[in-house]
Amino acid sequence: MRVTIFGTGYVGLVTGTCLADVGHDVVCVDIDRAKVDGLNQGVIPIYEPGLEPMVKANHAADRLHFTTDAATAVGHGDVIFIAVGTPPDEDGSADLKYVLAVARTIGRHLGGPTVIVNKSTVPVGTADKVRAAIAEELAARGADIAFEVASNPEFLKEGDAVNDCMRPDRIVIGAGSAVAVDKLKRLYAPFNRNHERIVVMDVRSAELTKYAANAMLATKISFMNEIANIAEKVGADVEMVRQGIGSDPRIGWHFIYPGAGYGGSCFPKDVQALERTAHQFGYRAELLGAVESVNDRQKGHLFELIERHYGNQAALRDKTFAVWGLAFKPNTDDMREASSRRLLQQLWDAGAKVRAYDPEAGHEAQRVFGERDGLELCDSANAALVGADALVVVTEWKQFRSPDFERLRAALADRVIFDGRNLYHPDEVEAAELAYYGIGRGRSVASVE
Numbered sequence: 144m145r146v147t148i149f150g151t152g153y154v155g156l157v158t159g160t161c162l163a164d165v166g167h168d169v170v171c172v173d174i175d176r177a178k179v180d181g182l183n184q185g186v187i188p189i190y191e192p193g194l195e196p197m198v199k200a201n202h203a204a205d206r207l208h209f210t211t212d213a214a215t216a217v218g219h220g221d222v223i224f225i226a227v228g229t230p231p232d233e234d235g236s237a238d239l240k241y242v243l244a245v246a247r248t249i250g251r252h253l254g255g256p257t258v259i260v261n262k263s264t265v266p267v268g269t270a271d272k273v274r275a276a277i278a279e280e281l282a283a284r285g286a287d288i289a290f291e292v293a294s295n296p297e298f299l300k301e302g303d304a305v306n307d308c309m310r311p312d313r314i315v316i317g318a319g320s321a322v323a324v325d326k327l328k329r330l331y332a333p334f335n336r337n338h339e340r341i342v343v344m345d346v347r348s349a350e351l352t353k354y355a356a357n358a359m360l361a362t363k364i365s366f367m368n369e370i371a372n373i374a375e376k377v378g379a380d381v382e383m384v385r386q387g388i389g390s391d392p393r394i395g396w397h398f399i400y401p402g403a404g405y406g407g408s409c410f411p412k413d414v415q416a417l418e419r420t421a422h423q424f425g426y427r428a429e430l431l432g433a434v435e436s437v438n439d440r441q442k443g444h445l446f447e448l449i450e451r452h453y454g455n456q457a458a459l460r461d462k463t464f465a466v467w468g469l470a471f472k473p474n475t476d477d478m479r480e481a482s483s484r485r486l487l488q489q490l491w492d493a494g495a496k497v498r499a500y501d502p503e504a505g506h507e508a509q510r511v512f513g514e515r516d517g518l519e520l521c522d523s524a525n526a527a528l529v530g531a532d533a534l535v536v537v538t539e540w541k542q543f544r545s546p547d548f549e550r551l552r553a554a555l556a557d558r559v560i561f562d563g564r565n566l567y568h569p570d571e572v573e574a575a576e577l578a579y580y581g582i583g584r585g586r587s588v589a590s591v592e
């Protein structure tokens with residue numbers, strides 16, 4: 144099938160590449176010329192495991208094309224996807240300007256009956272707005288062309304995006320006609336061979352499904368962070384609690400890791416946007432508000448532990464902190480809404496210095512922070528330790544899981560580790576005569592004090 148995808152970011156590029164990989168003829172169109180030129184020369188703009196060879200192979204096989212030429216791209220697709228950003232507006236609701244700009248572009252160039260599929264995460268009712276924008280442009284041209292707007296939300300997660308796309312848990316199709324459903328079923332047939340993964344529903348339910356999924360996952364995380372904070376107060380270890388509840392299949396093991404708060408380009412903005420949608424429809428979504436505020440507080444918790452250890456903020460002046468992990472999660476170079484950003488700012492505000500290392504996000508950190516006093520971006524985890532007083536672990540990259548604690552004791556002048564992802568057991572750290580602070584490790588905090 145001939146497919147056009149507007150937006151060559153995480154979602155558009157991964158989706159386009161996976162669709163090309165199963166034999167579809169894909170054109171990816173973006174307004175970012177540098178990105179498109181780069182892709183045409185084999186430069187992949189994001190770090191995503193497994194993506195680069197797939198892009199190169201499908202591009203070379205002439206099944207995956209990159210262009211800034213929207214007119215040609217619209218003419219190409221039997222199906223046209225919209226996969227552009229929906230960042231938060233000033234009040235937290237989803238800003239639809241990119242989505243609606245694409246809709247108008249499609250309306251200006253549409254030549255024949257087509258299914259337009261929205262893959263961006265958008266509030267309920269957006270398909271109607273997309274339909275209206277396209278219809279307006281068609282009317283301005285005096286063109287009478289049948290088209291339909293469907294919803295097909297994306298559930299991939301960064302760091303595992305290719306795998307999620309090639310082996311989806313489910314494929315949600317929200318559509319108002321059998322024609323659109325049939326077309327999308329044919330498109331996704333190669334991903335649906337092992338068992339039925341396609342869930343067909345109306346457009347509004349599909350739009351809400353995306354937010355419900357993210358809000359549920361964010362709720363699990365904030366819930367566990369709340370339990371972690373209670374554990375810390377009452378002298379319990381949340382890691383024991385986690386193991387004590389995860390085996391209940393009604394709760395499950397996934398997304399119950401406490402930590403330094405959730406980040407990324409999705410959870411923070413989507414929880415907020417769903418809350419705003421509810422508000423616009425006259426409903427106060429209290430739980431979502433709490434999920435957000437717990438997360439906001441959690442992002443400051445590592446710094447609270449640091450302050451607790453040093454007694455007060457003034458004691459942090461001129462201290463040097465080695466920071467392991469800057470990305471919002473492992474296996475990505477994405478730092479959007481990353482917990483590291485809050486921590487680094489708090490450390491700088493207190494007059495401390497940072498020596499940071501991330502396996503992939505170094506260049507992104509350079510872009511985000513630029514050259515600034517108090518930040519040294521290092522080439523390795525060990526290099527970050529040089530001259531450091533303490534270590535803070537912010538992102539749970541695999542390579543941070545089994546450090547040589549003796550070496551850490553020798554390197555860290557103040558002999559203390561702040562573990563924002565509970566990678567270590569307090570006993571193993573304390574056995575090396577290092578003080579240990581984790582998230583919700585009440586037992587260890589008590590023993591350090």
Ligand SMILES: NC(=O)c1ccc[n+]([C@@H]2O[C@H](COP(=O)([O-])OP(=O)(O)OC[C@H]3O[C@@H](n4cnc5c(N)ncnc54)[C@H](O)[C@@H]3O)[C@@H](O)[C@H]2O)c1
Pocket residue numbers: 149150151152153154155172173174175178226227228229241244245262263264265297298299300301408409
């Ligand atoms: N990142 C994820 O993990 C993820 C997962 C599921 C859903 N989503 C949702 O998918 C959408 C896209 O997210 P993303 O992370 O891929 O965004 P992104 O910011 O990585 O990429 C968006 C791309 O769209 C391009 N663009 C903007 N206007 C355009 C236009 N008029 N024509 C063509 N291209 C245009 C931008 O230049 C950019 O390259 C968002 O709604 C997001 O919430 C993201």
Ligand SMILES: O=c1ccn([C@@H]2O[C@H](COP(=O)(O)OP(=O)(O)O[C@H]3O[C@H](CO)[C@@H](O)[C@H](O)[C@H]3O)[C@@H](O)[C@H]2O)c(=O)[nH]1
Pocket residue numbers: 264297298299300301302357360364397398399400401402403404405406407408409410471472
């Ligand atoms: O038990 C957990 C699991 C995750 N996190 C944090 O939660 C954030 C988000 O993690 P994850 O969901 O793995 O990454 P994303 O790439 O943001 O993916 C989410 O957001 C995407 C965009 O909407 C969806 O498509 C995915 O299904 C959804 O998992 C990260 O900061 C993690 O550190 C925790 O703190 N504890």
